Amino acid sequence: xxxxxxxxxxxxxxxxxxxxxxxSAIAKKYxxxxxILQVLETKYDDDSGxxxxxxxxxxKRAIVQMDSVHATIIDIKEI
Numbered sequence: 850x851x852x853x854x855x856x857x858x859x860x861x862x863x864x865x866x867x868x869x870x871x872x873s874a875i876a877k878k879y880x881x882x883x884x885i886l887q888v889l890e891t892k893y894d895d896d897s898g899x900x901x902x903x904x905x906x907x908x909k910r911a912i913v914q915m916d917s918v919h920a921t922i923i924d925i926k927e928i
Contacts, residue, residue: 860920861900864891871902871913874922881906899923 861867868888876883889903889910900915914923 859898859917861915861917864893864900866920867891867893867900867902867915867917870915870920870922871900871904874913874925875904875906875911878925879906879909879911893917 861870868891872883872886872888875881875886885906887905889905890901891903892901893899894901898917900917902913902915904911904913909927911925911927913925915921916923
């Protein structure tokens with residue numbers, strides 16, 4: 850039997866950890882300086898255990914979805 854998401858140790862326990870990973874992912878993918886990225890919104894989904902971080906820079910916006918247990922990027926959507 851495997852433990853549920855609520856019993857597993859999360860690597861992204863705090864909002865600031867998720868923001869740091871999201872900024873790093875956007876900076877690498879779009880080749881922008883982390884200093885110009887603005888955090889627009891953060892959300893934690895209790896059901897799936899995923900963090901969502903919305904970031905903005907210049908005229909672009911993106912949402913980064915991250916797995917809180919494995920501290921990995923699941924998806925990056927430019928909006």
